[in-house]
Amino acid sequence: MSIDLYRIPVKQVQGIRGKKPEELLALGISSVGELLDYYPFRYEDYTLRDLTEVKDGDKVTVQASIAGMPQVHMYGRIKSRLTCKVMVDRLFISAVWFNRHYMKDQLQPGTEIVLTGKWDQKRLQLTVSESELPGKGTTQTGTLQPVYSLTGAIPQKWMRQTLKQAVAQYGDLIPEVLPRELLDKYELMPRKQAVALLHLPGSMQDGLLARKRMVFEELFLFQLKMQAYRALNHDRADGVAHALDLPAVRAFVRALPFKLTASQKQVLAEILHDLQQPYCMNRLLQGDVGAGKTVVAAASLFAVVKAGGQGALMVPTEILAEQHKRSLERLYEPYGIQVSLLTGSLTDRQRRDVLASLQMGMIDVVVGTHALIQEDVYFRSLGLVVTDEQHRFGVNQRSILRRKGMNPDVLTMTATPIPRTLAITAFGDMDVSTLRELPKGRKPIKTYAVTHDMLERVLGFIRREVNEGRQAYVICPLIEESEKLDVQNAIDVHAQLQFAFPEYRVALLHGRMPAAEKDEVMRSFSANETQVLVSTTVIEVGVDVPNATLMVVYDAHRFGLSQLHQLRGRVGRGEHQSFCVLIADPKNEVGKQRMKAMTDTNDGFEIARRDLELRGPGDFFGTKQSGLPDFRLADMVTDFEVMEQARDEAAALVRQPGFWTDAAYIKQREFLQREHIFDSELLD
Known part of the structure; x- marks a missing residue:
């Protein structure tokens, strides 16, 4: 019988005494298993180097000999600077310690010392972070040392020593969790060896091989959970098998004022197939x-x-809700389908009427914001929930709306094209449908990146487009002036453009305006009564004005790539050539790369891939509530190939009948049991 390391209190590790168990608890560590799972995020290399081969600014460890008398300069009562001349090979350099004046007496000329610090090539100076004198306890010279993410109460040295002890005491009891065939197929080391090498790597190569093994495990177990859930629930008759009138749907599609693309037809066929099945649809579009x-x-x-x-159609903003309601009413008018709006700005009377009509079944489709998920909202027979720009809603908000029906089908939509890697990670329990092609007749938007000193030319561009009968958006990152940020704000830009274009109507739109005022601004712009609309990113999603052909974005380097792509997508919706002008003076390389990506391509999937590389998955959705898993070691950008391997292997494994019964897979089934996959709860 194997020993469960997650049931052994962390204080059983030798050397963990006093307040240390409480301090470890603050890091989420209460058991030996959790301690061993607390991996370093990088390594410090204490291998001795030759200074002539080290780049300026690099961290380096060198063997030195004290060659002069140390000098101490005090700054106030506490701060100090200790300087001493040392000889490294044949190079005479300065070693500098900050706030270590107490070391002065140890630095005797002729004494050998090992120094680790940042090398300044121009000054021939090493700013010392760590130093070791021979014969003064354990040495780390010539080794690779793990660096852990710690609170101030726990020093790195103590954590390193404690994990070394934990590996010595319990390393042999670490159980294997991967099937034997996967270890062989991908040439992965055993788990106990990988955990030991992560904490005590003999070389960087050891650390990389150990990380490779544990990354595969982490991604495989995550995908095993997703694939097992799908296998157990895909045939579960807990949804509604809708008896669809397919001839009526075909007639509706034929009557649309435009032809569907092949991609739209394919995706609609996938959705209609799901709606007729007895299980709940859970599809990402x-x-x-x-x-x-x-x-x-x-x-x-x-x-x-x-x-x-x-x-029910849930959207992130009232402007978008109102626009969707108008669009649906136009499409549904010949069929007598009742569409209503439910947002926070309804009066009490209007709200009561909508709630009563929903409950009695007099409303067929309701479009709303998060107001849809409030406790007093009830449906008579909710069959389909559609959430638009789904990453803007937290996991909990989506699941609340789903619980308002008898397990309704769920379609979640996003115009932030998600790279396949991220889609299969974040939405592993969903079927993913993708619209790849744009409707016919769409001209690619021409994008230019310019600096602030070209503003006069940008104003001339706006004047040219408006004189030809078109309209322009001008986007700013802030509503009002900020003391902290030197960026353009919408109120100032609105005033400047009113002055620059006295012959045009220039309007202002931002999130703090009352709903009725926002409606009027958007109505006026849609009707071309307003020629230039100055706005914050409140118009980022879904606003549709075909006559708008120019998008100008101030301080574009302050936006993420996917957000800029969303903003650019507000134009290019009509027959005329459209343009996007990004005004930016990026100070760093990331900002420059963003501007280059935007001018290089109009492909949202390529933009999303580059955004993921520049920002990382945590920031990609702009919210921690996106439902993305928080991996200990795996990185969704750099480990995407491993993610796909793990998904394929997990899917293949759960399809094997033997997986659910054979003794060889008992560890994997125990993992699924701990994750409550057999409890029939819907994943979100």
Whole structure:
């Protein structure tokens, strides 16, 4: 019988005494298993180096000999600078310690010392972070030392020593969790060896091989959980098998004022197939800006309403909710389908009327913001929930809306094209549909990156477009002036453009305005009564004005790539050539790369890939509530190939009948049991 290391209190490790168990608890460590799982995030290399081969600014460890008398300069009562001349090989350099004046007496001429610090090539100076004198306890010279993410109460040295002790005491009891065939196929070391080498690497190569093994394990177990959930629940008859009137849906599609693309037809067929099954649909619909996701959602909602159900469309902003309501009303008018709006700005009376009508089934489709998930909202027969720009809603918000029906089908949409890697990670329990092509007739948007000193030319560009009867958006990162940030704000830019264009109507739109005022601004812009709209990113998502052909973004380097791509997607919706002008003076390389990516390509999937590289997955959605897993070692950008291997292997394993019964897979089944996969709870 194997010993469960997660049941052994951490204080059983020799050397963990006094307050240390409490301090470890602050890091989420209460058991030996959790301690061994607390991996370093990098390594310090204490290998001795030759200074002539070291780059300026690099961290280096050198063997030196004290060659002069140390000098101490005090700054106030506490701060100090200790300087001493030392000889490294044949090089005479200065070694500098800050706030270590007490070391002065140890630095006797002729004494050998090992110094680690930052090398300044120009000054021939080493700023010392660590130093070791021979014969003064344990040495780390010539080794690779792990660096852990720690609170101030726990020093690195203590943590290193403690984990060394934990590996010595319990390393042989670490159980294997990967199937034997995967260890052989991918040439992965045993788990006990990998854990030991992560904490005590003999070389960087050891650390990399150990990391490779543990990254595969982490991603494989995550995917095993997702694939097992799908295998156990895909045939579960807990949803509603809608009796769809397919001829009516086909007639609805034929009557649309435009032809669906092949991609839209394919995705709609996938959704209609799901709606007819007895299990709950859980599908992600992703597509580039302007790829036509809304019309696919409209046809899906139409199908459910015609089958006797109700539909809900949840969007992140009131402006978008109102726009979707108008669009759906136009499409559904010939069919007598009732569409209503439920947002926070309704009066009490209006809200009561909508809630009563929903409960009685008099409303077929409701469009709303997070107001849809409040406790007093009830449906008579909610059949399909569509969430637009789904990454803007937290996991909990989406699941609350889903619980308002008898396990309704769920379609989540995003115009932030998610790289396949991220989609299969974050939405491993979902089917992913992708709209790849844009509707015919769409001209690619021409994008230019310019600096602030070219503003006069940008104003001339705006004047040219408006004189030809077109309209322009001007986007600013802030509403009002900020003392902390030197960036353009919408109120100032609005005033400047009113002065620059007295012959045009220039309007202002931002999130703090009352809903009625925002509606009027958008109505006026849609009707071309306003020629230039100055706005914050409140118009980032979904606003559709075909006559707008110019998007100008101030301080564009302050936005993420996917956000800039969303903003650019507000133009290019009509027959005329459209343009996007990004005004930016990026101070760093990342900002420059963002501008280059935007001018290089209009492909949202390529933009998303580059955004992921520049920002990392945690920031990609702009929210911690995105439902993304928080891996200890794996990185969704650099480890994407391993992620795909892990997904394929997990899917293949759960398809084997023997997986659910054979003794060889008992460890994997125990893992699934701990993760409550057999409890029939819906994952989110």
